[in-house]
Amino acid sequence: MPGPADEPDRLLGVLAPCAPAGTVEGLTVVVASVELWRRKTIVRVVAEPPFEEDAVALDAAWTRELEAWAAGDRRGEPPRHRVEIALDATAVRLADDVRDAHPAGSSSRGGSGSEWEAAFHFDGGVSPDARTITVAVGSRDGGERVSGAADGLTLALSGDRVDRRLAARVGSPSAHVGRAQRLLAAMGVELAGAEVTQLVARLLAEADANRAEHDDDLRIERAMRDVADGRVGLIHSEPLVGRHELDPPARSVDEAAHRAVVAFAREVLARHRAAPLPLVAPQVPPSRPARDAFLVARIDRAIADATSPWVEDRIAAAALLRPLVGGRGRPLPRDRGPRAAEALARLRADPDPRVVEAATPPERPS
Incomplete structure (x- = not known):
């Protein structure tokens, strides 16, 4: 769902672990990449057999089945690739160290020329305070068709990933x-x-x-x-x-x-x-007043987004305000405390459970 015109969804960064996260029906599910967007997260996976010759054999078997179906009376649906069937049985779950689970959105699996691939969309984006995310592979039907995915794959996030797009390795x-x-x-x-x-x-x-x-x-x-x-x-x-x-x-x-x-x-x-000159000139750290002004602008935006018609805006507002209101840090600047507390209370009573989850502190283990 698109956001307001002045806050478009933007790509914040991409993680490319290319690491296995589980096994489904003898095929290894590899997390190829995780796209971190402002309002969503996209996990792209690839299902593959352990050896290259197995992949060639699977492709050859599917080609023979497809040719046989085309040469016959073509009744019913055309045969599907075994990997595509396996991906249909696969569910991917996403969590970070601030939010236990991210709401699943749309997904796409297989298709002509991409039988080995699947993409899973999650709503709301990664929490601004998150330092790690975990991708776990499970079964869509709750059965035992998926193994090796109990703990999932945990990936570290850089500290500035939300406020700054990834810098290119080659200077502009x-x-x-x-x-x-x-x-x-x-x-x-x-x-x-x-x-x-x-x-x-x-x-x-x-x-x-x-x-x-x-x-x-x-x-x-x-x-x-x-x-x-x-x-x-x-x-x-x-x-x-x-x-x-x-x-x-x-x-x-x-x-x-x-x-x-x-x-x-x-x-x-x-x-x-x-005296080698860096390609990018070093930035002077902002002064305390400048940091306070930036924080006030973010708080004001979150307070306004607490009544936004877009659920993504309300989730982002909740994720920003929750650690600020009632925390142990210094008081919010410029008397924003009461307004921020009122906005957070409204978000905790939001009709959408995803907003309530983002606005509610996680339970600490006893």
């Missing part, structure tokens, strides 16, 4: 440009042009990718290939690059430009080796 082009501009600013070039910025960005990328290479001339030569206007054009666009004394003097403008660019590039690489 803007990150490389930003790093080059920071280094140029340290060299005295406050408003660097596009050509020299591109050269420095490529030099730093070359230095990161080829740390074992000791030939700076090769790095500089590769970086220069991206400069559209050549060495002379580069010096014309950024005179700082040409401010190097040449000894002995150059015999031509092109030679002077070449030697000046090489000298400038060597200085860039030397500075980077002496």
Whole structure:
């Protein structure tokens, strides 16, 4: 169910354990990935036999059955893949260390070209305070067709997974440009042009990718290939690059430009080796007033969502307010305590049991 236009459902992160979670009818159920969305969680599993030759045999047997059915009178439904039948008997359950169980939503199993796969959707998303989630495989009919899934597969979550999308392992082009501009600013070039910025960005990328290479001339030569206007054009666009004394003097403008660019590039690489610049600039921790303002904004949003027509909004509001109201931490800022307590009381009386579950503290073992 879609949320309000200003709070769309967004992908927060993906876990890819590729680890077994149980066995159904002799087939291993592997958790391929867990997609963490703001308003839902999607668990994707694959059912497979223990050996590759078994998988080939299963495919071959199903192909023969399908061909026989097509060659006959085609009565009834076409034969189904054994793995698809096994997945039909499988249920996946999801819990985290804050909520005992997540409400199951829709699911899809098998299908043409994806006989080995299934996807299970869970409503509400993972609790904001959760640190682990557990995926367990069970039987849809409550029988004993599934084994090895009593404890399930427990996966750790990163602490900032709710408030920030996963960062790419490879820096974006803007990150490389930003790093080059920071280094140029340290060299005295406050408003660097596009050509020299591109050269420095490529030099730093070359230095990161080829740390074992000791030939700076090769790095500089590769970086220069991206400069559209050549060495002379580069010096014309950024005179700082040409401010190097040449000894002995150059015999031509092109030679002077070449030697000046090489000298400038060597200085860039030397500075980077002496004090490597991170691809992403370090963030200054927010001040106490800034943290309080951010918390107040989240609390105000949760208070408003307590009366939202969307159940996902009310679940998220309950998950945020429950640990804040009546907790042992410091008082809520800016007199938000009474309003937050009133909103949480309303959520605990919500007609949807999923909202009540999110708003109610878990029972502590005696």
